[in-house]
Amino acid sequence: MSVDLQKEFGDYSKNLNRASKDTNIETAITRAVKAYRATVADAMERYPHTPDLAAEVRRIKADSIANNDALLRQAMESVERNKGKAFYARDKQQALEIVAEIIGKEKIVVKGKSMLGEELHLREYLEEKGNEVWESDLGEFILQLKNDRPMHILSPAIHVPREQVAEIFSKFFGREVPPDIAQEVAVVRDFLRDKYFNAHVGISSANVVAADTGAMVIIENEGNIRLSTAAPPVHIVVVGIEKIVPTFQESMKVAEVTWRYAQYGVPSYVSIISGPSKTGDIEKVTTYGAHGPKEFYVVFVDNGRTAMAQDELFSQALHCLRCGGCMYECPVFQVTAGNFGHTYLGGIGSIWTVFVSGGLEKAAPLLYTCLRCGRCVERCPMQIDVPAMVAELRNRIINGEEQETGLDSQAS
Amino acid sequence: MAVEMKLPPVLDIIRGNIVKHGNPLALKGAEVASWAKKLNLPAQGEILFYTGGEYQLVPFIDSLVKTMTHMDQGGKGFSLMMGVRNILDKAGINAEKIYASVLAKDKERFNNVCYKAAVVLQQLGYDLCYGGEQELYSGALLYELGYWQDLREYGQKVVQSIKQSGAKTIVCLSPHAAEVFKLVYPKLVNGFQIEVRTFVEMVWEKRDKLPAVKFDDSVVIHDSCRLARELGIDQELRDIMESVGVPVLEPMRSRKWTTCCGGPGKLLFPEISHKIADRRVGELEETGAGVILTSCPYCLAALQGGSREGSGTGVEDLIEFLYRGFAV
Numbered sequence: 001m002s003v004d005l006q007k008e009f010g011d012y013s014k015n016l017n018r019a020s021k022d023t024n025i026e027t028a029i030t031r032a033v034k035a036y037r038a039t040v041a042d043a044m045e046r047y048p049h050t051p052d053l054a055a056e057v058r059r060i061k062a063d064s065i066a067n068n069d070a071l072l073r074q075a076m077e078s079v080e081r082n083k084g085k086a087f088y089a090r091d092k093q094q095a096l097e098i099v100a101e102i103i104g105k106e107k108i109v110v111k112g113k114s115m116l117g118e119e120l121h122l123r124e125y126l127e128e129k130g131n132e133v134w135e136s137d138l139g140e141f142i143l144q145l146k147n148d149r150p151m152h153i154l155s156p157a158i159h160v161p162r163e164q165v166a167e168i169f170s171k172f173f174g175r176e177v178p179p180d181i182a183q184e185v186a187v188v189r190d191f192l193r194d195k196y197f198n199a200h201v202g203i204s205s206a207n208v209v210a211a212d213t214g215a216m217v218i219i220e221n222e223g224n225i226r227l228s229t230a231a232p233p234v235h236i237v238v239v240g241i242e243k244i245v246p247t248f249q250e251s252m253k254v255a256e257v258t259w260r261y262a263q264y265g266v267p268s269y270v271s272i273i274s275g276p277s278k279t280g281d282i283e284k285v286t287t288y289g290a291h292g293p294k295e296f297y298v299v300f301v302d303n304g305r306t307a308m309a310q311d312e313l314f315s316q317a318l319h320c321l322r323c324g325g326c327m328y329e330c331p332v333f334q335v336t337a338g339n340f341g342h343t344y345l346g347g348i349g350s351i352w353t354v355f356v357s358g359g360l361e362k363a364a365p366l367l368y369t370c371l372r373c374g375r376c377v378e379r380c381p382m383q384i385d386v387p388a389m390v391a392e393l394r395n396r397i398i399n400g401e402e403q404e405t406g407l408d409s410q411a412s
Numbered sequence: 413m414a415v416e417m418k419l420p421p422v423l424d425i426i427r428g429n430i431v432k433h434g435n436p437l438a439l440k441g442a443e444v445a446s447w448a449k450k451l452n453l454p455a456q457g458e459i460l461f462y463t464g465g466e467y468q469l470v471p472f473i474d475s476l477v478k479t480m481t482h483m484d485q486g487g488k489g490f491s492l493m494m495g496v497r498n499i500l501d502k503a504g505i506n507a508e509k510i511y512a513s514v515l516a517k518d519k520e521r522f523n524n525v526c527y528k529a530a531v532v533l534q535q536l537g538y539d540l541c542y543g544g545e546q547e548l549y550s551g552a553l554l555y556e557l558g559y560w561q562d563l564r565e566y567g568q569k570v571v572q573s574i575k576q577s578g579a580k581t582i583v584c585l586s587p588h589a590a591e592v593f594k595l596v597y598p599k600l601v602n603g604f605q606i607e608v609r610t611f612v613e614m615v616w617e618k619r620d621k622l623p624a625v626k627f628d629d630s631v632v633i634h635d636s637c638r639l640a641r642e643l644g645i646d647q648e649l650r651d652i653m654e655s656v657g658v659p660v661l662e663p664m665r666s667r668k669w670t671t672c673c674g675g676p677g678k679l680l681f682p683e684i685s686h687k688i689a690d691r692r693v694g695e696l697e698e699t700g701a702g703v704i705l706t707s708c709p710y711c712l713a714a715l716q717g718g719s720r721e722g723s724g725t726g727v728e729d730l731i732e733f734l735y736r737g738f739a740v
């Protein structure tokens with residue numbers, strides 16, 4: 001069988017070229033890179049223990065991935081013990097079905113930002129099933145209205161300047177919204193507030209999961225996670241199996257390193273959610289659904305991650321904390337934003353695309369876009385060797401997938 | 413089941429050229445070695461001077477890329493696995509014409525880099541030998557583009573040709589050659605047992621012998637990714653400049669944090685590559701230095717291409733700059 005990728009390469013590169021001439025992208029990314037570098041440099045100075053902590057987290061992640069099966073089992077048990085319900089979804093379809101089954105039809109759903117959500121096309125699926133789904137992260141909300149896809153994993157609407165946001169909002173809200181960031185934030189706040197309290201279901205992901213306690217650790221600044229995981233009567237966590245670490249203590253370390261490199265400095269909120277809301281205040285009888293959700297579900301999604309974990313070279317890609325640091329330092333990303341990527345972006349994104357989001361063919365143009373310049377490795381708190389993985393994947397493209405052309409196999 | 417993927421033809425053209433002609437652009441051996449005529453370097457010796465044909469091919473890349481993009485858009489089907497000369501002929505574009513369109517002054521400049529490098533090393537007291545027309549390209553692009561099986565075979569030829577020199581040390585002008593010899597060959601190609609050095613390291617060791625360079629301005633160093641990150645060579649360049657008495661300015665991003673020149677993207681994404689080069693030149697020019705210095709053929713070409721007309725900031729290879737001190 002043979003697949004002709006020449007057209008894909010052609011279309012893709014036209015799109016890259018277009019992006020590189022887009023002044024919105026240029027302005028936004030230039031600002032963002034500058035801000036990122038400044039914030040992170042500042043945070044490193046203020047919290048000088050960070051590099052050492054990152055080294056520790058590298059060990060934690062490596063051990064956790066090596067031990068993923070057992071940790072998954074333990075995490076699921078913990079969730080159940082906490083009176084939540086835990087599911088394992090082998091692939092995308094299964095994950096979608098589980099979530100849709102829990103939700104049902106004609107429900108209002110508020111959703112937090114999640115790359116996994118993008119990977120699964122979760123919002124679109126739930127909408128097709130007849131639900132009203134709102135992205136609660138401001139950036140994602142803008143993109144939802146704009147019918148666009150995220151251009152950065154942390155700042156999804158990085159490519160949309162305030163003037164364009166004003167246009168989009170004016171159209172959607174049916175009244176003039178000025179290109180003033182504070183006012184733009186305020187209209188969304190008003191609009192979503194209503195949704196949070198009328199929603200039947202809140203969906204979030206998690207940055208880290210502690211297997212021992214079943215704690216979901218979620219980092220954010222906006223407060224949308226707080227609201228969407230607390231106000232609706234049902235909370236569903238949809239999380240990749242690679243996020244699990246053995247203990248609560250370790251999950252805190254992973255969280256700190258994540259937010260430090262993700263330009264949070266100090267995040268306004270870290271939510272730790274381990275089960276449904278409960279009270280024992282009346283006669284010490286435990287009753288669920290006090291102020292928060294009565295029902296708590298966790299869907300652990302595999303969708304190719306186990307295969308990745310079992311590959312000696314590629315398991316490191318699962319250490320990714322999704323801090324986004326590599327993207328700011330990527331010379332290609334700096335001129336094209338998320339157009340260098342599909343769901344997962346940049347060099348690390350090309351690796352993820354191969355395993356969880358489209359396969360080698362889909363990833364081929366991305367893999368050949370990477371300059372293999374290696375600056376992402378310098379930035380990456382997990383020191384993920386993207387250039388080495390890109391090289392090996394190009395080799396697989398040329399010489400076939402099943403051939404194990406590990407570098408050491410033949411030479412003496 | 414093996415799924416064969418049809419990729420943009422430029423990849424296979426490069427591959428074919430390397431495997432068949434020992435050079436990514438199928439330049440002829442005589443062309444690649446022409447710079448050495450005046451020097452009469454022996455074919456055997458202790459230290460093998462290695463150009464890999466890389467500086468020499470650099471001026472041809474742009475015209476190839478132009479032709480390729482032109483042909484892609486024209487949708488001309490042409491068969492793969494042929495030398496670039498054949499392909500260009502077949503598609504109705506005369507190879508000699510394409511290559512003839514490369515300006516003589518560019519060809520001369522890049523050929524001269526090799527000459528100057530050899531002179532600098534000789535003046536520092538190194539006895540060099542050189543493979544001449546027999547010299548083969550390292551195959552770095554085979555590794556880079558995924559043709560590892562081809563590299564296994566092709567690498568054997570390279571090893572043989574290097575062995576003929578009897579040298580104990582190979583000195584690479586291009587960091588890409590040094591990288592592939594040092595980091596990839598040991599794992600992929602049998603029998604490669606020669607010490608790999610870069611031009612920069614060789615000069616650095618004898619930097620106290622360098623003549624001062626008369627230059628009234630300062631320079632800014634563009635660290636090549638391969639040199640700085642893969643080979644860990646960055647301070648050496650600064651030390652060398654100190655020895656020749658020229659002040660160095662640092663750009664916003666340098667050493668291990670250096671910004672890629674965009675060169676690696678040139679074959680497949682020429683516009684993006686150009687844009688990246690352009691931005692990098694901007695970062696470098698911001699320092700106000702008189703000359704941008706680098707030590708890599710692709711960086712040299714990319715930055716040269718990205719530098720703005722009339723900006724006044726020159727782009728030079730370290731080799732060219734050091735040669736200023738010898739050419740009085």
Ligand code: SF4
Pocket residue numbers: 261319320321322323324325326327348376379380381382383384
């Ligand atoms: S690859 Fe590294 S730098 Fe990039 S998002 Fe993941 S953890 Fe952050």
